[in-house]
Amino acid sequence: MRQLNSTFVFPMAQPRNINNMSNAPTSALNKVASLPPAVRDLFPGASTSTYLDVASRGLIPGSAMDIVTKRVRDRVFGTVDKNQYFQSVESCRGKLAQLISAKASEIAITKNVSEGLNAVAASIDFKPGDEVLYCSSVEHPNNIYTWRNLTRKGVVVHDIPAPDGVVPVEGMLRAISPRTRVITVSTTTFQPGFRTDIDQLGNGCRSRGVRFVVDAAQSIGITHLDVTKTNVDAVAASSQKGLCALYGFGFLYVKETFANSLQPAYLARFGVDFPGDSHEADYNSGEYKLRDGALRFDLGNYNFLAAELAASSLDILLTYGTQRIDAHVTALADQFVTSLKNLGISVADSPKARRASIVCARTNEGTLNGSVEAVHTYLQSRGIRCAPRRGFLRFSFHLYNNIADVEATTAALKDWIGGQR
Numbered sequence: 001m002r003q004l005n006s007t008f009v010f011p012m013a014q015p016r017n018i019n020n021m022s023n024a025p026t027s028a029l030n031k032v033a034s035l036p037p038a039v040r041d042l043f044p045g046a047s048t049s050t051y052l053d054v055a056s057r058g059l060i061p062g063s064a065m066d067i068v069t070k071r072v073r074d075r076v077f078g079t080v081d082k083n084q085y086f087q088s089v090e091s092c093r094g095k096l097a098q099l100i101s102a103k104a105s106e107i108a109i110t111k112n113v114s115e116g117l118n119a120v121a122a123s124i125d126f127k128p129g130d131e132v133l134y135c136s137s138v139e140h141p142n143n144i145y146t147w148r149n150l151t152r153k154g155v156v157v158h159d160i161p162a163p164d165g166v167v168p169v170e171g172m173l174r175a176i177s178p179r180t181r182v183i184t185v186s187t188t189t190f191q192p193g194f195r196t197d198i199d200q201l202g203n204g205c206r207s208r209g210v211r212f213v214v215d216a217a218q219s220i221g222i223t224h225l226d227v228t229k230t231n232v233d234a235v236a237a238s239s240q241k242g243l244c245a246l247y248g249f250g251f252l253y254v255k256e257t258f259a260n261s262l263q264p265a266y267l268a269r270f271g272v273d274f275p276g277d278s279h280e281a282d283y284n285s286g287e288y289k290l291r292d293g294a295l296r297f298d299l300g301n302y303n304f305l306a307a308e309l310a311a312s313s314l315d316i317l318l319t320y321g322t323q324r325i326d327a328h329v330t331a332l333a334d335q336f337v338t339s340l341k342n343l344g345i346s347v348a349d350s351p352k353a354r355r356a357s358i359v360c361a362r363t364n365e366g367t368l369n370g371s372v373e374a375v376h377t378y379l380q381s382r383g384i385r386c387a388p389r390r391g392f393l394r395f396s397f398h399l400y401n402n403i404a405d406v407e408a409t410t411a412a413l414k415d416w417i418g419g420q421r
Contacts, residue, residue, distance in 0.1 A: 071305050113215055123265055134185065164353070185201065188358065217237060
């Protein structure tokens with residue numbers, strides 16, 4: 001593996017007088033009121049804490065309790081209707097497709113992002129000397145090891161530097177060679193949580209004949225994606241974050257023409273094109289045909305409960321739409337950055353950065369003294385949920401957050417700073 005990375009450093013905001021910090025202007029308060037207050041009521045956890053940790057796991061709606069109770073009761077008393085289970089999966093598949101403007105046949109059901117990424121990586125007919133490009137400094141490890149694992153087949157992985165914490169779109173396009181087969185990025189990076197310009201990168205990949213595979217773990221259900229307008233070949237996502245559902249459930253979008261060129265590394269009867277109901281089809285020794293599109297990647301029985309919960313949460317997300325949700329969370333994040341800088345707190349930032357729903361603040365720089373762990377523990381004691389990540393405190397927003405969450409967190413950080421003096 002050719003290592004090209006370098007450590008990135010973010011500019012630090014100049015300290016200001018924290019005792020004279022003014023409240024957010026009325027215009028800012030109105031700007032972030034793009035979703036009705038009733039949305040918050042659908043998520044009871046939003047009123048029991050200041051929950052700014054969707055980048056780790058999102059809150060799930062209160063309606064989930066009734067769904068879980070009913071499904072567990074069915075198992076306890078043996079009254080399961082498995083046909084209904086399969087219907088719930090197909091309903092969820094259709095809603096996932098609607099969320100990103102895909103066809104249902106372009107959606108495979110998976111356990112998580114990692115399974116989706118590996119399903120694609122293992123199905124491409126790589127040859128020794130073929131290349132994959134990524135930026136490890138801003139990626140989750142699972143979108144690194146997936147591709148490094150291919151080095152055993154002679155694939156060469158090139159690690160492109162991102163010194164300012166932003167995926168360098170032009171740099172990645174310049175790094176393409178005749179042997180480059182895949183470029184992979186996160187739509188919103190794991191750290192520091194900036195948007196990737198997947199439109200420009202996708203167009204560049206398409207014009208050069210390079211496959212474009214994206215990890216949407218931090219963006220699905222939060223920021224807007226339309227696969228009919230953005231040139232992506234595959235998107236891997238999970239449901240425990242922006243889709244407001246459970247661990248152990250996810251999906252893989254694969255563009256139909258791309259999917260039909262792939263031979264899955266693993267195959268089960270759900271991926272085989274049986275006449276009639278493939279769920280009840282039995283083995284026969286004749287020729288078999290793979291199902292069209294991403295359906296060929298489906299394996300075995302699904303996490304039916306998680307599918308039903310995801311479908312229920314998707315109803316909420318689709319009601320408001322990811323364009324509105326995107327605008328809402330970005331406005332909250334922008335207002336929070338302004339508040340942090342007014343406190344003299346160092347924030348991950350760059351002139352090249354396009355902010356999404358994530359804000360990362362560094363401790364022991366600027367006015368926020370103390371270890372990441374110590375400040376994190378203090379915020380937890382104030383009922384504020386965030387996450388320590390790679391030397392930063394990571395705060396992340398979703399549709400159930402509002403300006404009160406920004407104000408509560410800003411006040412807690414102001415109190416911490418005051419207590420350190």
